[in-house]
Amino acid sequence: MGKPSDLVQGTLDLLILKTISLEPKHGWAIAKRIQQISNEVLQVQQGSLYPALHRLEQRAWIKAKWAETETGRQAKFYSLTATGRAQLEKEAANWSRLSGAINLVVEST
Amino acid sequence: MRLQALFHRDRFTQKLSDEIRFHLDEQMEENIAAGMSPDEARHAAERLFGNSTLVKEETRATWGWTWLEEITQDLRYGLRLLRKSPGFTLVAVLTLGLGIGANTAIFSVVNAVLLKSLPFKDPEQLVMVWNRAAAAAGGDRTPLAAADLLDWRAQNRSFADIAAFQWGSFNYAGGDFPEQLQAANVTGNFFSVLGVQAQLGRTFLPEDDRPGAQHVALLSDGFWRRRFAGDTQVLGRTLNLGGEAYTVIGILPAGLDFTAKEVSLWTTLQLKPPTRRGPYFLTGVARLKKDVSLERARVEMSTLKTSYPSGEHILSGQQFNFNALPVSEFILGDVRLALLVLMAAATLVLLIAAVNVANLMLVRSAARVKEMSLRTALGASRSRIIRQLLTESTLLAVTGGALGTLLAVAGVRVLLKIAPDTNPRLGQVGIDGRVLGWTALVSVVTGLLFGLAPKWQTTRLSLEEALKESGRATTESAGKRRWHSLLVVTELSLAVMLLISAGLLTKSFWRLQRVDSGVSTERILTMQIPLRGPRYEKAQQLDSFYPHLLERIQTLPSVRAVAVSNSLPPDSNEYSDNFSIEGRPAVPNQPPPIAYMILVSADFFRAFGIPLRAGRFFTAADAANSPPVAIVSETTARQFFPNDDPLGKRITGKGEIVGVVGDVKYSGLADSMQPAIYEPLTQAHTWDAFLSVRTDTADPMSLITAVRDEIKSLDPELPVSQVGTLESRFATAVAQPRFRTTLIASFAALALVLAVVGTYGVISYSVTQRTHEIGIRMALGAPRKSVLKLVLGEGTALAIGGVLIGLAGSFALTGLLRSLLFNVSATDWPTFAGTTLVLTGTALLACYFPARRATRVDPMQALRHE
Numbered sequence: 001m002g003k004p005s006d007l008v009q010g011t012l013d014l015l016i017l018k019t020i021s022l023e024p025k026h027g028w029a030i031a032k033r034i035q036q037i038s039n040e041v042l043q044v045q046q047g048s049l050y051p052a053l054h055r056l057e058q059r060a061w062i063k064a065k066w067a068e069t070e071t072g073r074q075a076k077f078y079s080l081t082a083t084g085r086a087q088l089e090k091e092a093a094n095w096s097r098l099s100g101a102i103n104l105v106v107e108s109t
Numbered sequence: 110m111r112l113q114a115l116f117h118r119d120r121f122t123q124k125l126s127d128e129i130r131f132h133l134d135e136q137m138e139e140n141i142a143a144g145m146s147p148d149e150a151r152h153a154a155e156r157l158f159g160n161s162t163l164v165k166e167e168t169r170a171t172w173g174w175t176w177l178e179e180i181t182q183d184l185r186y187g188l189r190l191l192r193k194s195p196g197f198t199l200v201a202v203l204t205l206g207l208g209i210g211a212n213t214a215i216f217s218v219v220n221a222v223l224l225k226s227l228p229f230k231d232p233e234q235l236v237m238v239w240n241r242a243a244a245a246a247g248g249d250r251t252p253l254a255a256a257d258l259l260d261w262r263a264q265n266r267s268f269a270d271i272a273a274f275q276w277g278s279f280n281y282a283g284g285d286f287p288e289q290l291q292a293a294n295v296t297g298n299f300f301s302v303l304g305v306q307a308q309l310g311r312t313f314l315p316e317d318d319r320p321g322a323q324h325v326a327l328l329s330d331g332f333w334r335r336r337f338a339g340d341t342q343v344l345g346r347t348l349n350l351g352g353e354a355y356t357v358i359g360i361l362p363a364g365l366d367f368t369a370k371e372v373s374l375w376t377t378l379q380l381k382p383p384t385r386r387g388p389y390f391l392t393g394v395a396r397l398k399k400d401v402s403l404e405r406a407r408v409e410m411s412t413l414k415t416s417y418p419s420g421e422h423i424l425s426g427q428q429f430n431f432n433a434l435p436v437s438e439f440i441l442g443d444v445r446l447a448l449l450v451l452m453a454a455a456t457l458v459l460l461i462a463a464v465n466v467a468n469l470m471l472v473r474s475a476a477r478v479k480e481m482s483l484r485t486a487l488g489a490s491r492s493r494i495i496r497q498l499l500t501e502s503t504l505l506a507v508t509g510g511a512l513g514t515l516l517a518v519a520g521v522r523v524l525l526k527i528a529p530d531t532n533p534r535l536g537q538v539g540i541d542g543r544v545l546g547w548t549a550l551v552s553v554v555t556g557l558l559f560g561l562a563p564k565w566q567t568t569r570l571s572l573e574e575a576l577k578e579s580g581r582a583t584t585e586s587a588g589k590r591r592w593h594s595l596l597v598v599t600e601l602s603l604a605v606m607l608l609i610s611a612g613l614l615t616k617s618f619w620r621l622q623r624v625d626s627g628v629s630t631e632r633i634l635t636m637q638i639p640l641r642g643p644r645y646e647k648a649q650q651l652d653s654f655y656p657h658l659l660e661r662i663q664t665l666p667s668v669r670a671v672a673v674s675n676s677l678p679p680d681s682n683e684y685s686d687n688f689s690i691e692g693r694p695a696v697p698n699q700p701p702p703i704a705y706m707i708l709v710s711a712d713f714f715r716a717f718g719i720p721l722r723a724g725r726f727f728t729a730a731d732a733a734n735s736p737p738v739a740i741v742s743e744t745t746a747r748q749f750f751p752n753d754d755p756l757g758k759r760i761t762g763k764g765e766i767v768g769v770v771g772d773v774k775y776s777g778l779a780d781s782m783q784p785a786i787y788e789p790l791t792q793a794h795t796w797d798a799f800l801s802v803r804t805d806t807a808d809p810m811s812l813i814t815a816v817r818d819e820i821k822s823l824d825p826e827l828p829v830s831q832v833g834t835l836e837s838r839f840a841t842a843v844a845q846p847r848f849r850t851t852l853i854a855s856f857a858a859l860a861l862v863l864a865v866v867g868t869y870g871v872i873s874y875s876v877t878q879r880t881h882e883i884g885i886r887m888a889l890g891a892p893r894k895s896v897l898k899l900v901l902g903e904g905t906a907l908a909i910g911g912v913l914i915g916l917a918g919s920f921a922l923t924g925l926l927r928s929l930l931f932n933v934s935a936t937d938w939p940t941f942a943g944t945t946l947v948l949t950g951t952a953l954l955a956c957y958f959p960a961r962r963a964t965r966v967d968p969m970q971a972l973r974h975e
Contacts, residue, residue: 027128028135046136047159050129055171066124076128 012052013061014095015042017080017088020062024079026069027053053078061087118178125168129161179493183500190501191508197473198505201466204863205509205555208462210516211856212551215455217521217544219448221537227437228365230304231396236403237439238271238393240703241432249432251685251703252389255380258296261393261431264413267406269398272299273391278797279350279374280641280828289639289830290332290350291371294378302396303367310344310359318377325377326355330363332373350374352642364537367440388686389703394436407433440533443928447849450926454610454856457603459555461860464600465867467559470502471592472874499560506556514540514548527851529844593871598910604857604864605915605948606922611850611857612940613926617933618850621843624931626678627773627782629718632669633835634802634809635677638820638827641796648794652733654823655790658800659710661819665812667805670716674709675795677835678717679842682707682775684795688786690749691759704745704784705775708795713787714770716803722746724756724768727789737764737792743772745784763788778842779931801835809834849929861951864911869955872904876959883963884971893964900963904956908949915948916941 019025019033030053031046056062061084069075080088133154140150155161169178191198229235238261240251253261258273265271274295281290297318305312307327317325326348328337337343347354355376378391397406410431438445474481481494518540528535645651655673662671676682687701695701711727713719722743731738739760746755746769755766763786772782800820804812813832820827840847876883883896923935933940 026131028132031132045159046132046157047129047161047164050125050164051167051171054125054168058171058173073131073134074127075131076124 011095012048013056014088014091016049016052016056016078017061017084017091020078021080021085021088024065024067024077026075026077028075030078056084060084118172118174121172122165122169125165129158129164133158133161179496180500183497184504186497187501187504191504194473197469201469201505202509202512204462204465205506205552206512206516207859207863208459209510209513209548209551209555210520211859212455212459213513213517213540213544213548214520214524215448215451215852216547217517217540218524218535218538219452220541220543220547221539222441222534223445223448224543225534225537227440228305228362229436232436234269234397234399235303235436236395236397236406236433237436238395239432240389241430253391253393254383254386254389255391256383256386257389258380258391258393259383261410261413265406265409267398267401267409268395270298270302271393271395272296272302273378273393274299275378275390275392277376278639278641279376280639280826281348281350281374282826289637289828290373292374292376293367293372294376296378296380299375299394302394304396305361305365307359308362309341310357312359312361313375313377318379320379320381322377322379324353324355325358326350327359327361327375328357329361329365329371329373329375331371333360350376352644352646386687386701388684388706390684395433403433403435407431442533444533444845446925447845447929450610450929451849451852451856454607454853457607458856458860458863459551461600461603461863461867463555463559464596464603465863465870466505467561468593468596468867468871470559471596472870474498499557502560503553503556506552506559509555510548510552513552514545517544517548524852527848529841529848590875593875594907594910597868597871597907598914600864600867601908601911601948601952602913602915602918604860605912605944606918607853607857607860608944608948609915609919609941610923610926611853612944613923613930613933613935613937614846614850614853616937616940617930618843618846620932621778621846624774624778626778626839627719627771628678628835630835630839632804632807632809633716634804634812634816634832635835635838636800636816636832637830638798638800639796639830640798640827642826644824645796651794651796652791655710655798657823658820659712661823662800662802662816665815665819668802668812669805670712670803672710672713672716672801673790673798674707674713674801675797675799676705676707676775677799677801677838679774679839680777681799681838684708688763689761691761702749702784704786706793707775707785707787708790708793709787710790713801716801717773719773720771722769722771723754724766726768726770727787731789731791733791738767738789739763739765740768740770740787741766742770742782742785742787744782745786748784760786764792778839846929846931861948864948865951865955868904868907868952869959871907872900872956873959873962875903876900876963879963880966880971883966884968887966888968888972896964896966897960900960901953901956904953904960908952908956911952912945912949916945 015034016030019030019037025033027049028046031049034042053062053064057064057078060081062078063081064076064078066074067077133151136154136157137147137150140153141147145153158164226232238253239249240253240257241249253273258271262271272295274293277292277294279290279292281288295313297313297315300306300312301315308330310327312327313325316322328343333339333343343357344359346357348357349355361375397403410433413431484494485491521538521540525535525538640651640654645654659671659673662668675684682705685703685705687703689695689701709727711729711731714721714726723746724740727738727740741749741755749755750758755769757765759765770787773785774780774782775785776783800816802809802812802816806812810833817829820829883899886896886899887893919941920936927935
């Protein structure tokens with residue numbers, strides 16, 4: 001089980017923003033989705049998601065709304081705001097640049 | 110958003126819980142779908158989620174305001190804890206309340222008397238000026254003569270201006286009853302030197318004091334409100350003062366405390382051009398020029414020479430011997446030092462109180478080790494625990510501070526009631542913003558102080574050690590024991606210092622009260638009868654009044670002797686003068702001899718029990734028209750006739766010396782004996798008379814009505830003031846030292862009690878902690894005596910440590926008390942030894958009870974604790 005600090009600083013934020021960029025999702029779904037898409041490699045301790053979600057909400061990068069799930073229960077759905085979308089693009093670009101550079105270094109020689 | 114998070118915190122928290130519960134439910138359903146039992150599914154979901162309490166806390170932290178939330182939490186928790194242990198809380202709050210209360214009360218006096226600036230313009234430039242004469246009555250504060258003032262004004266370069274004043278009194282018959290008013294006669298420039306403006310009308314101008322100028326008067330704020338109800342129409346009115354008309358030209362501002370004496374009336378001193386050097390009756394007030402220091406002024410003053418009328422027995426060109434002091438020193442006198450000493454004492458008491466509470470906290474924190482380790486194990490950060498503990502101690506300190514403020518309000522009221530009237534500026538004392546600020550500061554600092562020790566302890570605990578220790582009763586760790594010992598030694602040493610200071614002051618006071626004043630004080634009734642106004646304008650009128658008065662009162666039942674005089678022991682004297690002995694030329698370059706001139710009726714010496722050393726007393730034969738005579742005191746005889754017999758010699762202008770009498774103190778009990786020359790009332794005149802009646806009854810006050818009636822039958826308008834026994838005059842004279850001695854002694858007593866309670870508490874706790882160890886010792890065959898020795902030994906070591914440090918501190922610090930001590934050395938060994946005995950004794954007594962308890966430990970019981 002990795003703690004958030006095991007992820008590169010800011011990475012969790014990026015993952016969250018990316019995950020909800022297509023449609024609003026609630027916390028559990030976000031956790032689930034990150035796990036699935038990363039082929040079970042990124043095991044976020046589910047609880048650590050919530051401080052990050054609330055921090056992003058305070059920064060107004062994401063907004064939240066209580067709504068009904070398919071099963072008819074009340075859940076808090078998070079979606080991107082305009083600032084959040086801009087931020088996502090910036091962070092994603094940053095990330096590709098960084099990972100690309102690291103790849104170059106790691107795969108050379 | 111932020112503010113919402115602050116004000117709707119409960120709803121936010123609730124929503125967060127919902128959100129997390131939803132999360133867990135979803136995960137659980139998935140787990141069940143995967144084939145787990147519901148219980149398994151829930152545990153697995155929780156494991157996957159992590160510590161949900163911590164998650165909630167961290168999430169809430171992102172909302173902001175956590176600090177506020179945590180403080181509220183800490184406060185609530187702290188309050189709950191304090192409520193849960195009322196005994197601890199009560200003792201701690203009471204101890205702190207006493208400490209802070211005493212400190213606040215004294216600070217409020219310090220604030221009013223020392224910190225508020227004097228009501229003058231640039232008070233640091235103001236100095237008081239006297240003559241200084243080694244062989245003169247009045248010593249360092251011998252008054253100035255009018256000629257001194259004029260000479261000095263003409264010659265000096267250090268001062269912008271020099272004023273002078275003289276205390277006086279007026280009989281005022283304008284109201285419903287005749288009243289004697291305390292007055293000050295001042296030179297016309299007096300108020301401009303002080304830099305004081307009238308609140309209504311004007312103050313004096315330089316031309317107001319020319320001889321022949323119209324009589325003008327200023328009223329004090331208090332007198333104006335009391336007798337004229339603050340009526341502004343009083344300006345321009347004339348008052349009949351002692352038979353003369355004075356025009357009111359102004360009202361002075363309130364709080365003009367020039368000295369402790371409450372002055373109601375200010376009039377001008379109309380100085381006639383002097384025809385001779387004396388008499389000496391003025392006190393000078395001068396304003397230094399800008400950039401001139403008092404030192405430089407003093408140097409200049411010592412170079413000035415007399416030029417004004419040299420008179421028959423003063424040489425022109427004689428050196429002055431002036432003495433100058435800052436005005437603050439004149440007004441505050443040794444009250445400043447006394448207050449600082451009291452402030453220090455109150456602070457020591459507060460420190461001891463804080464140490465005691467620190468000890469209590471330490472004991473409590475030991476009991477809470479388990480709680481703290483549990484909180485650490487559950488993830489509380491070290492800083493959070495420190496904050497929690499700090500909150501608790503600050504909570505205690507602030508509650509203590511609140512109680513202290515209440516106690517201080519009551520304390521100040523008591524202080525003002527028992528403080529002697531001679532204390533300057535007491536009218537200003539009260540609890541104001543600055544005092545409350547001080548209390549708050551003191552409370553918080555105290556809280557941090559006594560909170561620090563246990564904190565350091567607790568947070569350094571290693572988890573494992575604590576959890577291990579908490580299981581069973583063990584002996585204290587050496588480190589913790591050191592803390593307790595350090596605190597006990599600290600408070601004992603502080604108590605030693607306070608006790609020694611109190612001891613020194615008490616001894617000094619005791620000596621002061623027993624000082625030989627030269628008179629027997631019992632059964633004497635005294636009062637003042639100032640003879641003013643047209644009825645007593647001429648000396649002959651006095652000559653007919655006094656004999657009648659004496660004769661009438663002498664015939665009253667149980668009157669043994671009656672006398673009239675211009676001075677009274679121990680500290681009432683109005684008149685000193687320079688003199689010369691016939692046949693002896695004045696010595697150039699030396700100040701003239703000055704003595705108190707005491708005018709007395711024939712029976713004065715008999716009435717006061719003053720012994721005759723040689724020659725004779727005055728008799729009825731020493732009448733106005735018989736040869737002039739004088740009597741000198743022993744000191745006068747010793748100083749001025751060291752080698753020959755004073756009897757038969759003549760004092761210029763006073764007559765032949767016919768007797769030598771015992772010395773009497775006229776300038777305060779603490780002062781050294783000053784030379785005095787007595788003159789018969791029949792041959793010299795005074796308008797400021799004291800009437801003294803020695804009675805046969807134990808209660809001289811019972812004669813008041815009879816005496817008053819006799820005075821009334823002679824002059825119904827004559828006001829009688831200062832009626833009381835001679836003993837009460839003596840008591841008033843030592844009221845100031847009595848006051849400070851009482852206060853210091855109470856502080857010392859409080860310190861002793863607190864220190865003893867603290868020592869008892871620590872030893873008692875140590876015995877409880879060591880029950881197990883003691884049990885083992887006894888099971889192994891240690892006799893009860895050796896257990897007693899073990900515990901007492903611990904206490905003795907602490908007491909000796911505390912006493913030694915306290916003694917060292919006292920040696921270093923009691924020197925500061927020196928000027929408050931009368932005939933007692935600041936390192937008086939009996940006081941030091943006595944204090945050592947008292948403190949060691951009580952500390953050992955405090956250890957004895959827990960020690961006895963230790964010997965009763967049942968080994969079986971103690972070991973079963975295991």
